Amino acid sequence: xxxxxxxxxxxxxxxxxxxxxEWSAVAPELLPTAMALVxxxxxxxxxxELIVAVPAALIAAAVGIWLISxxxxxxxxxxxxxxxxxxxxAVAFPRRQSLIRAFSAAAALVGALVLTGWxxxxxxxPTAGGMTSQEALQGALANDGIAFFTRVTVYLSALLILPxxxxxxxxxxxxxAEVEPLLLLTVVGMAALGTANDxxxxxxxxxxxxxxxxxxxxxxxxxRRSQEASLKYFVLGAVSSAILxxxxxxxxxxxxxxxxxxxxxxxxxxxxxxxxAALGLALVTVGIGFKISLAPFHFWTPDVYQGAPTNITAxxxxxxxxAGFAAVLRLYMVAFPALESLWVPILxxxxxxxxxYGAIVALVQGDLKRILAYSAITHAGYAxxxxxxxxxxxxxxxxxxxxxxxxxxxxAFGCVIxxxxxxxxxxxxxxxxxxxxxxxxxxxxxxxxxxxxxGIPATAxxxxxxLVFQAGIAAGxxxxxxxxxxxxxxxxxxxxxxxxxxxxxxxxxxxxxPVVSTGLSLGVSVAATLxxxxxxxxxxxxxxxxxxxxxxx
Amino acid sequence: MTGHDAVFLLVALFTGGAALxxxxxxxxxxxxxxxxxxxxGIAGVFLVLRADFLALVQLVVYVGAVAxxxxxxxxxxxxxxxxxxxxxxxxxxxxxxxxxxxxVLSGLIIQSFGGVRAAExxxxxxxxxxxAIFAHWVLPFELLSMLLLAALIGAILLARRESGESGEESVxxxxxxxxxxxxxxxxxxxxxxxxxxxLPAGEPVAGGER
Numbered sequence: 001x002x003x004x005x006x007x008x009x010x011x012x013x014x015x016x017x018x019x020x021x022e023w024s025a026v027a028p029e030l031l032p033t034a035m036a037l038v039x040x041x042x043x044x045x046x047x048x049e050l051i052v053a054v055p056a057a058l059i060a061a062a063v064g065i066w067l068i069s070x071x072x073x074x075x076x077x078x079x080x081x082x083x084x085x086x087x088x089x090a091v092a093f094p095r096r097q098s099l100i101r102a103f104s105a106a107a108a109l110v111g112a113l114v115l116t117g118w119x120x121x122x123x124x125x126p127t128a129g130g131m132t133s134q135e136a137l138q139g140a141l142a143n144d145g146i147a148f149f150t151r152v153t154v155y156l157s158a159l160l161i162l163p164x165x166x167x168x169x170x171x172x173x174x175x176x177a178e179v180e181p182l183l184l185l186t187v188v189g190m191a192a193l194g195t196a197n198d199x200x201x202x203x204x205x206x207x208x209x210x211x212x213x214x215x216x217x218x219x220x221x222x223x224r225r226s227q228e229a230s231l232k233y234f235v236l237g238a239v240s241s242a243i244l245x246x247x248x249x250x251x252x253x254x255x256x257x258x259x260x261x262x263x264x265x266x267x268x269x270x271x272x273x274x275x276x277a278a279l280g281l282a283l284v285t286v287g288i289g290f291k292i293s294l295a296p297f298h299f300w301t302p303d304v305y306q307g308a309p310t311n312i313t314a315x316x317x318x319x320x321x322x323a324g325f326a327a328v329l330r331l332y333m334v335a336f337p338a339l340e341s342l343w344v345p346i347l348x349x350x351x352x353x354x355x356x357y358g359a360i361v362a363l364v365q366g367d368l369k370r371i372l373a374y375s376a377i378t379h380a381g382y383a384x385x386x387x388x389x390x391x392x393x394x395x396x397x398x399x400x401x402x403x404x405x406x407x408x409x410x411x412a413f414g415c416v417i418x419x420x421x422x423x424x425x426x427x428x429x430x431x432x433x434x435x436x437x438x439x440x441x442x443x444x445x446x447x448x449x450x451x452x453x454x455g456i457p458a459t460a461x462x463x464x465x466x467l468v469f470q471a472g473i474a475a476g477x478x479x480x481x482x483x484x485x486x487x488x489x490x491x492x493x494x495x496x497x498x499x500x501x502x503x504x505x506x507x508x509x510x511x512x513x514p515v516v517s518t519g520l521s522l523g524v525s526v527a528a529t530l531x532x533x534x535x536x537x538x539x540x541x542x543x544x545x546x547x548x549x550x551x552x553x
Numbered sequence: 554m555t556g557h558d559a560v561f562l563l564v565a566l567f568t569g570g571a572a573l574x575x576x577x578x579x580x581x582x583x584x585x586x587x588x589x590x591x592x593x594g595i596a597g598v599f600l601v602l603r604a605d606f607l608a609l610v611q612l613v614v615y616v617g618a619v620a621x622x623x624x625x626x627x628x629x630x631x632x633x634x635x636x637x638x639x640x641x642x643x644x645x646x647x648x649x650x651x652x653x654x655x656x657v658l659s660g661l662i663i664q665s666f667g668g669v670r671a672a673e674x675x676x677x678x679x680x681x682x683x684x685a686i687f688a689h690w691v692l693p694f695e696l697l698s699m700l701l702l703a704a705l706i707g708a709i710l711l712a713r714r715e716s717g718e719s720g721e722e723s724v725x726x727x728x729x730x731x732x733x734x735x736x737x738x739x740x741x742x743x744x745x746x747x748x749x750x751x752l753p754a755g756e757p758v759a760g761g762e763r
Binding site: 036178200214 | 666692699703706709710
């Protein structure tokens with residue numbers, strides 16, 4: 001029986017065997033995936049972490065040595081290092097499972113960042129001349145500028161969020177064993193969305209990150225607002241996924257092709273039914289507009305951002321936006337350039353509404369998390385200007401903008417966490433009075449992050465905004481850029497109002513000091529350093545950005 | 554009208570009728586059953602169109618899993634099952650939306666493909682589909698397994714009771730659901746069951762761990 005089964009399977013395997021798997025193209029994602037699985041096993045081991053950690057480290061060492069013997073030195077070393085991070089942290093922090101998990105997850109994310117850099121050095125830019133693009137896994141995956149920047153942004157955001165959120169989760173007693181594995185799975189989904197080069201991979205990656213985020217935002221099960229956030233995000237996210245899928249199906253019907261380059265080459269042909277393609281484009285725009293919270297489709301954002309645990313909110317605001325925009329860039333610039341006359345006005349209109357609406361509504365908010373939620377909506381509007389420019393400059397400026405926005409928003413939410421920890425419940429503007437006197441460093445970092453979000457010179461946000469607006473003007477969208485500047489002025493008002501509340505008003509003696517743990521101060525300090533560094537000396541990174549327009553088309 | 558057309562018409566009428574009953578039924582449980590019938594009818598449509606693999610998947614996934622999940626969900630969550638369970642507030646709006654969608658879609662399909670006479674279709678066999686999944690579509694396939702993993706972890710995380718979580722919740726509600734109290738005192742009262750000596754007693758984070 002078994003031999004007959006084997007003989008039946010063998011020819012099938014022979015047909016699959018010629019498929020080549022370019023492991024280097026997915027190398028950064030493999031590490032967090034493996035670590036997520038190992039951390040789940042650690043959670044089961046309950047206090048005897050070494051039972052899992054030692055075999056995992058041995059397997060990692062074997063894989064690493066094999067890789068080095070195959071002359072792939074950097075990934076081999078990274079695998080060995082990450083593999084030994086788990087038993088090392090288990091020995092260093094006996095009986096503190098959450099610390100072990102946090103350190104191991106951070107090690108996996110650092111490893112993923114190193115592998116992203118290795119990928120950049122060996123595959124994307126082997127010579128100093130510029131960036132090339134790589135197509136892998138039968139065209140399902142594109143390794144190019146979008147993929148590189150999405151990976152950097154997403155892994156960096158997750159790496160900053162881990163220490164910032166650790167104390168917060170501990171205090172709220174929601175630091176459950178599933179948090180880090182889910183976070184790692186979300187990150188992998190986001191990175192996969194950044195590399196997805198066909199509609200199916202794109203949709204599945206979007207669902208991986210969405211499902212994990214639905215759960216993470218409902219982490220505080222005893223908190224009604226968290227439950228509400230999770231349910232609202234889930235229902236609206238599912239509806240938007242369905243709309244997106246409908247649009248993708250129509251695009252497939254119109255073009256008969258699923259990979260983006262194929263769609264791009266056949267969508268402009270005369271034989272392609274234009275109405276079907278246009279309807280597909282419209283539904284895709286609505287569906288993806290939900291995910292990146294463009295203005296008419298944004299209404300879930302403030303409630304979800306406010307209700308979710310703050311570290312998850314920060315991660316959502318920073319990383320989900322980067323991953324969603326990676327999909328947007330790829331869809332519109334690779335698959336739909338032939339329909340440019342249709343989607344550029346639509347996206348420009350959406351961008352205008354988003355920028356004005358977010359900025360104006362944020363003015364009347366009192367809750368700091370809600371203000372930052374509306375600010376996140378506004379920033380989606382700025383970033384979409386780069387997409388509407390539909391040029392290489394637009395593409396690269398959007399990627400850069402998303403990176404700077406992610407760092408700024410994580411810095412701001414990190415400080416909100418410190419304020420939230422002194423008193424449960426929401427942080428209103430009143431809470432911030434005189435913070436500049438009582439804890440100047442925290443207030444300084446919060447102010448710096450807000451200035452970066454506002455786009456004040458010498459911060460990272462300024463250059464991002466400048467590049468996006470430049471690309472918009474170069475593409476002839478001057479009216480949109482004027483609206484963007486107008487919205488920036490309005491937004492600067494509420495960012496500066498927060499700063500003024502902190503530094504100009506008298507402190508309230510009854511309020512306690514914000515709780516700043518080691519992890520939190522580490523996270524926000526790194527974010528603040530990056531804001532200043534990328535604002536003052538961005539040249540080496542801008543050189544990478546300029547070459548990032550090499551796409552798989 | 555060939556026999557093939559007649560069978561198609563019968564199956565389509567059955568599916569449409571079941572779909573209509575799904576939305577007009579006053580009883581939630583009946584509506585779920587009619588939904589299962591609708592999904593089975595769609596499997597029949599696929600069969601008539603010679604997509605046997607698709608029909609099989611439709612039967613297994615939708616009729617076998619999704620519809621049964623609906624029924625389970627109705628029974629487990631103590632949802633109101635009965636005559637008054639459904640309200641008709643948005644009936645007009647729903648009718649308008651679905652009607653518009655129907656007109657637009659059928660118009661589109663007829664306009665785009667109405668004139669095309671389809672050749673006799675012999676869909677790909679299960680063998681070809683399997684090879685395509687594991688050769689060409691291997692990345693989305695593996696991603697799907699991560700999707701399922703994330704959903705599984707999420708379901709465990711949301712469903713399993715665990716004392717020592719924070720958040721405000723009224724006492725009445727807590728008693729109603731029969732949970733352990735969520736206060737820190739409650740967590741300390743149950744150290745043996747909950748923390749299993751993972752952290753030294755008295756450390757404030759003990760309850761959140763397992």
